[in-house]
Amino acid sequence: MRKIDYKFVAVVPSYEKRKSLENTIKRELMMSDFSKLKDSHDKSGYWYAKCESVHVDDVHERNELIISISFVARPFFIIDSDIKQDLWDELWYPDKYEQKLSFNVGYKKSIHIWNGYDKAISPIINFSGSTGSIRYLDQIFPLVKGRNEFFDFQLLKGVNDLELMGHGTFSFRLLGEVMM
Structure with missing residues (x-):
């Protein structure tokens, strides 16, 4: 298996909306089984992957969520x-x-x-x-x-x-x- 990591930053002024976004991301990604993982960088195909972890840091001073997502994928890219x-x-x-x-x-x-x-x-x-x-x-x-x-x-x-x-x-x- 291969590990694929992504890191995103979301600027959300309201703490309640940041918390809601965090819960939505975790619910949507962690509940899924293996499926197609499409990356806008690799438009010619997809990975067959499952979300392994979602880690979210709330940087209150800057109204930011730093979201780190790890997927475990089959080793080959599918075209x-x-x-x-x-x-x-x-x-x-x-x-x-x-x-x-x-x-x-x-x-x-x-x-x-x-x-x-x-x-x-x-x-x-x-x-x-x-x-x-x-x-x-x-x-x-x-x-x-x-x-x-x-x-x-x-x-x-x-x-x-x-x-x-x-x-x-x-x-x-x-x-x-x-x-x-």
Whole structure:
């Protein structure tokens, strides 16, 4: 696990409002379980984290609350392929790549999907047809219309060869983990 710390200063003239803000922050953060932690500094993804502690100092002379928040997070930063595919955003990663993730298939089609993340990933597959399947590493994964997820279907790091079978559109969404 990884520890992520934040420190904020809030200027609130009234002691009662400072106390109310302190209680609200503690209640909202400490009662939550693991969830997405989005940081405005890292716009391309999120951490999967849980609040570990909230410490508040009331500096009465300056009408300030100094708020220190600690989160415990999974060690990898999670990036969504829908964001990562845009090569022209304001962030630059040396491993950035562009690839097609939606395929129209009339019967059968062989494709390649690049996993540039730091670990194997389980893609989310949206399928528009009534029945279809994917052949990958000598296994066949049957698809239903709509959203499909398989925890035993993991794209390995690097190039992955897949065969799409069926009639319809196969759309892949990649949620990957990177070490930051």
